[in-house]
Amino acid sequence: MQARFSDRVVVVTGGGQGIGAATALRFAQEGARVAVVDLDCSEIAPRVALAVAGDCTDAATVGAFFDRVEAELGPVDVLFNNVGQSAREKGGPFVESDEATWRFVLEVSLLTTLRASRRIAPGMRARGRGRIVNMSSDAAQVGDAGLADYASAKMGIVGFTRALARELAPHGVTVNAVGPGAIRTRAHEQIKPEVLARIRAGTPAGFIGEPADVAALVAFLASDEARFITGQTILVDGGRWML
Numbered sequence: 001m002q003a004r005f006s007d008r009v010v011v012v013t014g015g016g017q018g019i020g021a022a023t024a025l026r027f028a029q030e031g032a033r034v035a036v037v038d039l040d041c042s043e044i045a046p047r048v049a050l051a052v053a054g055d056c057t058d059a060a061t062v063g064a065f066f067d068r069v070e071a072e073l074g075p076v077d078v079l080f081n082n083v084g085q086s087a088r089e090k091g092g093p094f095v096e097s098d099e100a101t102w103r104f105v106l107e108v109s110l111l112t113t114l115r116a117s118r119r120i121a122p123g124m125r126a127r128g129r130g131r132i133v134n135m136s137s138d139a140a141q142v143g144d145a146g147l148a149d150y151a152s153a154k155m156g157i158v159g160f161t162r163a164l165a166r167e168l169a170p171h172g173v174t175v176n177a178v179g180p181g182a183i184r185t186r187a188h189e190q191i192k193p194e195v196l197a198r199i200r201a202g203t204p205a206g207f208i209g210e211p212a213d214v215a216a217l218v219a220f221l222a223s224d225e226a227r228f229i230t231g232q233t234i235l236v237d238g239g240r241w242m243l
Ligand SMILES: NC(=O)c1ccc[n+]([C@@H]2O[C@H](COP(=O)([O-])OP(=O)(O)OC[C@H]3O[C@@H](n4cnc5c(N)ncnc54)[C@H](O)[C@@H]3O)[C@@H](O)[C@H]2O)c1
Pocket: 013, 014, 015, 016, 017, 018, 019, 020, 037, 038, 039, 040, 054, 055, 056, 057, 082, 083, 084, 085, 086, 108, 109, 135, 136, 137, 138, 179, 180, 181, 182, 183, 184, 185, 186, 187, 188
């Protein structure tokens, strides 16, 4: 494994499980000092430099987390805004949906990204270098039925990524998004087998991806090699949607 991130400080939000955890471990394997904030850090804590249990929808928690990262590890070189989720069991047809659920999904999947970026971008801008990678979803591009609130949040991430990329590009900071398709994580345990079979059938590659498939793309976008790529949303979904 290359060590593209030796001495770099990398933050992964929602890095306790799933795609976030796989990406945190990938960065750590490549030499980074990795900090994770997650509701549950019990599994990741022994494997990264700093793991803080906390809710990314709480501004004070997020502020205190970044204060600790900077004090204990140093300025943040890479921010992976991974945290997010659909309404899961509360999800369903938009005509039956309620505002409390939309607010939950938008808060956890979109505002968390703005909040962490707002905290970290000024330092990156001042230092003239940095990488921000945001978590979108191919559900936003496809417009998956039953996920209107989630698609709204994840397409919001695309717009935010483009606007922030334009603001920060002159300062040596890139901002990109990744849009996974179906990736095998804990969230998938709640999806009915017939729904998974339908997703697989609609995926040209014919299989469900692994968290490592997304981690590889995030690491590339965060690397020095990706210096001329910014404002992009790159799907990692076996061809389910093609931009
Ligand atoms: N798995 C997929 O198929 C898929 C596809 C596209 C996009 N995504 C996106 O990838 C990201 C990660 O999803 P995953 O599948 O790895 O999920 P996961 O449930 O396996 O992991 C999510 C992690 O986020 C943490 N978390 C949730 N809410 C939090 C909060 N408010 N504050 C702090 N931590 C919180 C959880 O504790 C968990 O460790 C999400 O943004 C999701 O929308 C996933």
